[in-house]
Amino acid sequence: MNEKRIWGTLDPFYESGAVLGRKVANARFMDFLLRADPFDEYHFFLGSEAAARAQRETLQRMAPSIAARGGFSVMDRRELPSRLAATRYHCFHQSDCMTLQPHLARLRNARSRRIFPITGVTHSLSYADYGRLFLQHVWPGATPRDCIVSTSTAGVAAVENHFEALRQGYGLESVPGPVVRRIPLGIDxxxxxxxxxxxxxxxxxxxxxxxxxxxxxxxxxxxxxxxxxxxxxxxxxxxxxxxxxxxxxxxxxxxxxxxxxxxxxxxxxxxxxxxxxxxxxxxxxxxxxxxxxxxxxxxxxxxxxxxxxxxxxxxxxxxxxxxxxxxxxxxxxxxxxxxxxxxxxxxxxxxxxxxxxxxxxxxxxxxxxxxxxxxxxxxxxxxxxxxxxxxxxxxxxxxxxFAWPQVIEQYVRLWDELNDEPVDEASLRGVAHPAQVQFARVFGHYPTQSLHKDMLLAAGRTGQGLYRGRDFPLLYAGLERVIDPEVLKHMVFLARKPVTVAEMLERLGGLDNPLDPGRAEYHVLWALKHDILELTVFAGS
CATH class of the missing domain: 3.40.50.2000 (Glycogen Phosphorylase B;)
Known part of the structure; x- marks a missing residue:
């Protein structure tokens, strides 16, 4: 059975407000991508429910046949980690290469099933803060499957000149960045x-x-x-x-x-x-x-x-x-x-x-x-x-x-070609992005101490009530994607006698639906915060 070809993005492509050339170009790109319909599914990860609701209505109007077959999924961006882990994406494409593309590459490297291509298109290239934004693209986790699409030959050279200046100025000559390709805008x-x-x-x-x-x-x-x-x-x-x-x-x-x-x-x-x-x-x-x-x-x-x-x-x-x-x-x-x-x-x-x-x-x-x-x-x-x-x-x-159908064909060929580029997936998984704040590293001295493997955990009073069905966890909106109530019950069962943090994390990683180390640690700390677990001896006492 052939695997589905799934296209993803973090952008709506259809934007309201004042008419700008960038907005018109992005909307026409999406119009003709959906007309060509080269993918089985199209996944949109947007920043708010209001944006998602508007996008669903727009997609239903613009491509009712795709909507009828269930070809659209419009989701909250906070679902990205779980979706990347569960879905084999063919590519992601951004309507602007400047802001989220390198950070999406970091999330892909850490959580996705495979290293799929990520592309983003340029618009104006001459703004004063673009040196800082292009610098984010130059990092050890960039791959030959990451690509900036510039709309003109002159634009390709401008992007490459940006990268050359950044590498020379910051001493990054050996650090990889995305490839740059030309695909023009189009018209109907x-x-x-x-x-x-x-x-x-x-x-x-x-x-x-x-x-x-x-x-x-x-x-x-x-x-x-x-x-x-x-x-x-x-x-x-x-x-x-x-x-x-x-x-x-x-x-x-x-x-x-x-x-x-x-x-x-x-x-x-x-x-x-x-x-x-x-x-x-x-x-x-x-x-x-x-x-x-x-x-x-x-x-x-x-x-x-x-x-x-x-x-x-x-x-x-x-x-x-x-x-x-x-x-x-x-x-x-x-x-x-x-x-x-x-x-x-x-x-x-x-x-x-x-x-x-x-x-x-x-x-x-x-x-x-x-x-x-x-x-x-x-x-x-x-x-x-x-x-x-x-x-x-x-x-x-x-x-x-320069007709849009020919332009879309060039994009489809590019995504296929980028998928064929060799990458060492295992070496990319743990590479941090230097522009992303590592909060535990920066603010780890704020608490009295950090969670460590030798701490002893036991069931807290609320946890005991949770296990017996007499209490329940209160999850704030947005945490339902992070905290699994069934895992909390399992943690209380494991901690009915004191258990080390190391053993707890190991057991959570061995569940039928295993938690990765970061998410397992989050469950432990959240359980401590809400009295589902407690430390048998608090080191600060």
Whole structure:
């Protein structure tokens, strides 16, 4: 009989609240994973009952056929140790590699039936605290089955550069970490149909995304490039620039753009916070997509894919993930950029300032070459046939390489390949993670003494009542996963005559459902705390 293929995660992937690129990408990943349905079961371990309840409702709505066959299990995270011990998982995947992935690897190593792959995806990679977070991945328990998935070639190199700097700075050259692989984000091409513009009227240039000079791109170079073209004889009436996307309330950036556009005679339209229906109309009205990202906060560039799916040629900066998304002279034009060799000011000040402060410092050190930008824009503004040819090539490439079904296939192949990587499971079981607080080690001097093997245990008064059925243990919520009342009765039976801690732990490890040493010790201490057991001679007396 074939063993079930079970996929697990600690994340819901479906999140409420403000619409962010990360949230949309994670939700679409889950949509298409469930459509492909490559696993027998999907296990979600969430942090609260409210989150679990919302997740069950969402999964029932999104994949009723999987729900009908009992393919979903949504559980409390506190069930992880027992589930890992009882279930043979094929893989776990996290919607973000930064926070829990290395700690899940430690729990897997200690408690799971097998060392399954753990993967997590990157989003933005440029936040000041990411050095600390990436450091957690570099530890002796990391295995070749642990993998960070970056969405772009540039992102893969950025993650590897993080690890290189950490290993050199902390003297960890020989300490393993996860492997890094590239799998892009995707889109559903069926939701992005080209409009078939006639090419008549002014050429409409579209910028779509956050309209922000500190977290996306500085748009002043774009206006400078158009001013250069107008000065060289291009009729301003032949061009319209549309800026669409998220804007902040009381933003002083868009008034500056409006004023500069008016000064150079540019027809500028700003469409703030469009709905999905309005977004489609905006793309249908466009002739050329423009994005001159200059900020390391941008790692992939999903709007570039969307523009290609809409059949638009792109003029984009030769920067970050855009290098993967636009084939120069085929689906659009890449504009050269110049970046810094030294970022001392941002490096030193990032820990003390807000994200937008140091991202602005960094972005203003990245120059999109304005003469080349002007030339690229002019080529497409002046040539409707070139726009159509590149736009058609862009859509064909997006549908072939970046549709979500193909992306999901890459993940399934990755999980299978990682499972084949050799690991020494026995050597990993007891390796502690240095970033995890070992509470007994750190706070072991707080009590009068620690439990040790030669202490003598006897049944306490409450324990005797428990054994005779005249009393019962009171378990706080959350402890029912740790304390087994039947084990407590067995402990009282064993302690009807004084018994050493060592013998008690040994007997608990030999039950039909044996307790591991840590959980057995927890039962002994909890029983002492609640008068189910008592020390026959308290060493402090």
């Amino acid at each position: 091409p069926q939701t992005f149909e080209p409009a078939g513009r006639s090419g008549q009227g002014p050429c409409s240039l579209l910028v779509f995304g956050r309209i922000s000079h500190y977290s996306k791109m500085d748009l002043l170079p774009l206006l400078r490039a158009l001013h250069r073209l107008f000065s060289d004889g291009l009729d301003p009436a032949s061009v319209r620039l549309v800026l669409a996307g998220w804007t902040e309330d009381n933003d002083d950036y868009t008034p500056v753009l409006r004023e500069l556009a008016a000064n150079i005679g540019l027809d500028l339209v700003i469409r703030a916070r469009p709905t999905e229906a309005e977004k489609t109309a905006i793309f249908h009205e466009a002739d050329v997509f423009v994005s001159i990202a200059d900020n390391p906060q941008e790692t992939f560039g999903i709007t570039v894919l969307e523009a290609g799916a809409f059949g638009l040629p792109a003029v984009v900066s030769d920067y970050d993930g855009y290098k993967d998304l636009v084939r120069h002279e085929v689906t659009g034009l890449l504009v050269p950029t110049v970046g810094p060799q030294c970022t001392d000011e941002a490096d030193l000040m990032a820990p003390f300032t807000y994200d937008n402060h140091y991202h602005l410092l960094l972005a203003q050190q990245t120059a999109v070459q304005i003469p080349a930008l002007a030339e690229s824009l002019h080529r497409l503004i002046a040539d409707p046939d070139l726009r159509r040819t590149m736009g058609q090539a862009a859509r064909e490439r997006v549908c072939r390489q």
